[in-house]
Amino acid sequence: MAKPSMAKPKSASKPPNARADEPPYAVLLLGLLPLIALLVPSLRPASFSSLPSIVTSIESLIPKPPPRRGVVGTPLPDVPFLPIDLEAAGSLSPADLGPLPVYADYDNSSWWGHPVSRGSVPHLGTKGGHESDFAVLPGIVTAAEVDAILRIANATFGGEFDADPDSVDGMASHEIFLDSDELREGRTAGSLKGDATPGGRAEREAMRRQLKEVTDPILSSRLTPFIRESFPDLCASPGRLCTPCYSLVRRYRPGERLSHQPHRDAHARVTAVVSLSVHGVDYRGGIYVAAARSDKRVAALGRGDAIVHSSDLLHGVSVEDDGGERWSWILWFRDSETCEDHSDEWFQRGAEEGGAVALAMLAERNPEGTEESMIELHKRAASGGLGSSMVKLARAHLKALPSRTLKADPDEAERLYRTAIAVAQEPDAYFGLAQMLLQGVAKPQGGSTKMADLLREAVGMLEEAAKARHPYAMFNLGIMHVYGYPRAWGQKVDTDLGAAWLEASGLPEGLFVAGNYHVANPRGRKDGKGERLLARAKAMGYGAGWRSGARDRTGSGGAGGVDLNMAWPEFPDSKIRPDQF
Ligand SMILES: O=C(O)CCC(=O)C(=O)O
Numbered sequence: 001m002a003k004p005s006m007a008k009p010k011s012a013s014k015p016p017n018a019r020a021d022e023p024p025y026a027v028l029l030l031g032l033l034p035l036i037a038l039l040v041p042s043l044r045p046a047s048f049s050s051l052p053s054i055v056t057s058i059e060s061l062i063p064k065p066p067p068r069r070g071v072v073g074t075p076l077p078d079v080p081f082l083p084i085d086l087e088a089a090g091s092l093s094p095a096d097l098g099p100l101p102v103y104a105d106y107d108n109s110s111w112w113g114h115p116v117s118r119g120s121v122p123h124l125g126t127k128g129g130h131e132s133d134f135a136v137l138p139g140i141v142t143a144a145e146v147d148a149i150l151r152i153a154n155a156t157f158g159g160e161f162d163a164d165p166d167s168v169d170g171m172a173s174h175e176i177f178l179d180s181d182e183l184r185e186g187r188t189a190g191s192l193k194g195d196a197t198p199g200g201r202a203e204r205e206a207m208r209r210q211l212k213e214v215t216d217p218i219l220s221s222r223l224t225p226f227i228r229e230s231f232p233d234l235c236a237s238p239g240r241l242c243t244p245c246y247s248l249v250r251r252y253r254p255g256e257r258l259s260h261q262p263h264r265d266a267h268a269r270v271t272a273v274v275s276l277s278v279h280g281v282d283y284r285g286g287i288y289v290a291a292a293r294s295d296k297r298v299a300a301l302g303r304g305d306a307i308v309h310s311s312d313l314l315h316g317v318s319v320e321d322d323g324g325e326r327w328s329w330i331l332w333f334r335d336s337e338t339c340e341d342h343s344d345e346w347f348q349r350g351a352e353e354g355g356a357v358a359l360a361m362l363a364e365r366n367p368e369g370t371e372e373s374m375i376e377l378h379k380r381a382a383s384g385g386l387g388s389s390m391v392k393l394a395r396a397h398l399k400a401l402p403s404r405t406l407k408a409d410p411d412e413a414e415r416l417y418r419t420a421i422a423v424a425q426e427p428d429a430y431f432g433l434a435q436m437l438l439q440g441v442a443k444p445q446g447g448s449t450k451m452a453d454l455l456r457e458a459v460g461m462l463e464e465a466a467k468a469r470h471p472y473a474m475f476n477l478g479i480m481h482v483y484g485y486p487r488a489w490g491q492k493v494d495t496d497l498g499a500a501w502l503e504a505s506g507l508p509e510g511l512f513v514a515g516n517y518h519v520a521n522p523r524g525r526k527d528g529k530g531e532r533l534l535a536r537a538k539a540m541g542y543g544a545g546w547r548s549g550a551r552d553r554t555g556s557g558g559a560g561g562v563d564l565n566m567a568w569p570e571f572p573d574s575k576i577r578p579d580q581f
């Protein structure tokens with residue numbers, strides 16, 4: 001099997017910052033006033049115009065760092081830190097990100113006469129050459145079957161999908177389950193899904209019966225045999241044959257969800273995702289495979305094509321925001337014909353072989369149930385070069401994640417974040433380090449004590465995270481531009497750019513602020529964009545009772561201990577500071 005090395009993402013070119021047709025800042029500010037009044041009750045508008053440079057000494061803000069102790073904490077790979085280009089900071093725009101590259105390193109073969117393209121993805125930064133395999137089966141589901149699935153799923157509830165919080169990113173899920181442990185065991189009461197009410201359940205049961213007639217033959221004669229034969233180690237042990245235990249349909253479309261943050265399907269042994277839409281025609285982007293959160297490749301799936309992967313593959317969805325729409329049918333297979341969950345065994349085996357990803361997955365399952373064992377596993381994963389485990393340990397050292405065993409140690413947190421950036425350009429680490437800079441607990445590069453330099457360095461880090469489509473970084477770039485922070489380093493303020501970042505974040509909170517911006521901005525009134533964004537914010541969970549709890553659990557995707565609201569400093573001569581969301 002080919003072992004492609006996934007190249008580092010191209011760094012985005014610098015955009016022109018100011019637009020020729022841009023109205024003066026004061027005019028924009030007038031347009032923004034209703035939004036700002038809404039967001040910042042204590043704001044006195046006059047204070048904006050009287051803002052002097054906020055360049056000031058930050059020496060008093062930054063506590064003297066404790067002396068460095070020789071080798072500290074977790075043994076980490078010895079790699080140089082990546083510096084931030086302060087001159088470029090503040091000029092990146094969402095339009096610079098461009099589409100995700102398409103995965104192309106396939107080995108083509110066939111399975112019982114059916115074409116199969118196999119690929120693999122290395123675990124970026126980790127030692128030992130571990131990688132995750134996947135396969136694409138073109139046209140494994142026929143056009144007639146796809147049509148039938150879409151027709152039946154669309155007809156139910158006039159197209160209403162669930163809007164409960166997604167377990168990966170804490171936003172409205174926009175999915176509908178056809179099979180699951182909960183449905184089989186009748187454990188649907190009390191959930192936020194449509195099945196919780198007897199009426200909803202009855203209507204869905206009818207839909208599920210119709211869909212089963214279409215999907216059962218696909219599973220029994222094609223996907224299940226393929227999976228058992230293609231993953232013999234995982235799926236073909238006697239008495240432990242892989243079986244589809246969860247089945248769901250998800251959709252990505254304008255006005256709703258367009259992304260699903262990177263994650264691993266830890267509750268499955270093998271996953272199959274069937275595309276019900278055509279890449280490049282119905283939508284651009286789509287499901288991606290990832291060597292790290294900073295290194296994603298789209299699997300360009302046509303209608304009826306399936307991607308099949310093991311649970312350790314990092315993956316997610318990013319559909320371009322250009323009016324396209326994508327539907328997917330997802331199957332989670334377990335290595336049990338009675339759908340028992342044996343994941344721990346597999347992670348245990350991988351951990352014994354020293355795989356950093358397996359160690360981290362075992363840490364999250366935490367079979368021993370103690371904090372010590374969980375942290376020990378993440379430490380081993382971090383020593384093995386896994387950036388996401390470094391991020392978790394850093395958050396624990398900052399006490400953003402509960403931990404009795406790891407003491408508060410900003411120095412160690414900074415070292416972990418910087419190493420995660422060096423090994424895998426980990427966007428969560430860029431975000432965490434930017435937050436530490438704003439909080440005054442990390443040291444700016446080059447030792448500058450100017451507030452402007454500190455802000456620029458934090459912004460540069462957010463832009464690095466935003467290049468990897470980190471939603472919290474995009475949100476905060478939006479806040480930073482809308483509230484005019486670039487004036488601190490003499491850059492022209494571009495509030496439209498702020499609104500674009502807020503929208504690009506796809507977060508309910510970002511869509512809400514961007515929506516208000518466009519409603520307040522005279523240029524935005526005519527096309528109804530503001531109202532559309534506000535409706536989308538609501539559809540994604542803005543104002544829902546569950547959103548803040550879900551956000552605490554999932555953070556910027558898959559892990560808590562990270563705050564959406566960054567510690568933007570107060571402008572010295574006024575009370576301007578972004579509101580908290
Ligand atoms: O919609 C997709 O293509 C994949 C979604 C996914 O990864 C999941 O639900 O776990």
Ligand SMILES: [Fe+2]
Pocket residue numbers: 263264265271315
């Ligand atoms: Fe998934």
